[in-house]
Amino acid sequence: MLxxxxxxxxxxAHADSVPFWGAKTSVPIDTPLDKLKKGEFLWIGAAVTSGPxxxxxxxxxxxxxxxxxxxxxxxxxxxxxxxxHVTPTGVFTVLQKQKEHRSTIYDGAPMPYMERLxxxxxxxxxxxxxxxxxxxxxIHLPSEFARLLFEISPNGMTVVIGSDATAPENVxxxxxxxxxxxxxxxxxERHPFAPDEEERWHPELSPSGPISIVLSQGSERxxxxxxxxxxxxxxxxxxxxxxxxxxxxxLTEGPSSVPNPYVPDAARxxxxxxxxxxxxxxxxxxxxxxxxARIRIPADFxxxxxGILTPGASLFVSSAALSPESSGPLVQQVxxxxxxxxxxxxxx
Numbered sequence: 001m002l003x004x005x006x007x008x009x010x011x012x013a014h015a016d017s018v019p020f021w022g023a024k025t026s027v028p029i030d031t032p033l034d035k036l037k038k039g040e041f042l043w044i045g046a047a048v049t050s051g052p053x054x055x056x057x058x059x060x061x062x063x064x065x066x067x068x069x070x071x072x073x074x075x076x077x078x079x080x081x082x083x084x085h086v087t088p089t090g091v092f093t094v095l096q097k098q099k100e101h102r103s104t105i106y107d108g109a110p111m112p113y114m115e116r117l118x119x120x121x122x123x124x125x126x127x128x129x130x131x132x133x134x135x136x137x138x139i140h141l142p143s144e145f146a147r148l149l150f151e152i153s154p155n156g157m158t159v160v161i162g163s164d165a166t167a168p169e170n171v172x173x174x175x176x177x178x179x180x181x182x183x184x185x186x187x188x189e190r191h192p193f194a195p196d197e198e199e200r201w202h203p204e205l206s207p208s209g210p211i212s213i214v215l216s217q218g219s220e221r222x223x224x225x226x227x228x229x230x231x232x233x234x235x236x237x238x239x240x241x242x243x244x245x246x247x248x249x250x251l252t253e254g255p256s257s258v259p260n261p262y263v264p265d266a267a268r269x270x271x272x273x274x275x276x277x278x279x280x281x282x283x284x285x286x287x288x289x290x291x292x293a294r295i296r297i298p299a300d301f302x303x304x305x306x307g308i309l310t311p312g313a314s315l316f317v318s319s320a321a322l323s324p325e326s327s328g329p330l331v332q333q334v335x336x337x338x339x340x341x342x343x344x345x346x347x348x
Contacts, residue, residue: 018110022077022129022142028278029246032320033075033175036063038131041076041145044276045152047248048073048314050210052182052228053153055124056174057139059087059163062132064139066149067178069212070225071316074149079140080133080161087137089166091185092117094124094157099150111138113146117159124149124159160185175323176214176316182228199234199301203308206231211313213305215295217244218321222297224305232305237296243319244291247282248274251313258289262297264306271315 022039029044036042051069058064059080066074081087096116111125126147127140134140139161141149160180162171168187170179180187193200209227216222217238224232238244249271256263256270263269275283 018112020143021126021140022144024144026277029248029276030278033063033065034324036075036077038077039129039142041074041142042277043074043145043148044248045073045148046274047071047276047316048210048212050312051212051225053157054178054180054182054185054228055149055153055157055159056171056179057087057159057161058172058174059089059133059161060172064141065174067182068152069210069314070178070182070228070230071212071214071314072174072176072178074145076142076145077129077131079127079129079131079135081137082134085136087133087135087139087161088118088122089161089163091180092122092159092161094153094155094159095119097150097153097155112143113141113150115150115153115157158182158185170323173324176216176318176320177223177230177322178228179323188230193235198298199232201232201301201304203231203304205229211309213313213315214322215244215315215317216322217317217319219323221322222301223322226308232301234298234301239294239296244294244317245279246276246319247279247287247317248276249287249315249317250274251309251311251315253311256286258286258292260287260289260292262292262295262302262306264309269309269311 023041026043027036027040031042048068048071053066053068056065057078062078062080064076064078065072094115094117098114100112111123113126115124117123122137124139124141126143127135127138129140129142160171164172170190171187206226206229212225214223215236220236222234222236223230251269252272253268254270255268256266260266260271263271271287273282273285273287
């Protein structure tokens, strides 16, 4: 009996010894991704609840980005491998998941919400976040971000790890749209619009699946994804100088009480805002008709999009550009703490 109690107490002490790393809650949705401080993260998992998931880790930026159905749902600061224990770059898949895990290599060090990428010891997990590369090769995440990711990520999820030296610009510096394919993790080639090109529409690239849309004032584009694959995009114009407020909306059944040309049938459907960090009080409210009136999208593109929309489709509205390269290269320092003597600060 005494032995049992001793073992129980040791187990409790072992569990209690696991630290909590990073912020406890997400930053507001309006926070620019390049302004995340060490330990901070953005999580808007409610924005897109279905579709394939892919994660991109930027060693250069010391950040990671999670995409679902092609659209960003999470971004976080990370700590990758220190000199001598460099995190490998390339395309990986999650081989194994374990909520409570301890290292068999480094004296039982806690690795909560572990998602294994290699059998040689590289994994995603909650861990220390000093603001620079300091792990033994793993990707350290804030504890709460690691938990949220663990809850939705499947075994086999694609994880792409890149840097300025090993990956294209759009992978080393991701934006709001997934820069890689969710199957295989290969970079997606972006083809700019020709000067006289207003839209593209290729629903045959993905005939079925959940639909997600990004409307970017900064890039003057609307982009449509179905089952993680882009099927259309068009130029748009937002009148006036005031930036649009970042919102996430979902198409639901029920008549719209405000004028809105961007629903299949205003007598049957409406866009409702979701509660997201920084705008939780807007949950289940309808869009501002004055904001809708400022948005100009080609009418034929709207007709095509409305023809495939069904309840559950999500719409992410942002004043920001879709990707760093579309608004100029990031030039600011992307880590916020001075590393110990002898270490080098990671910059873009």
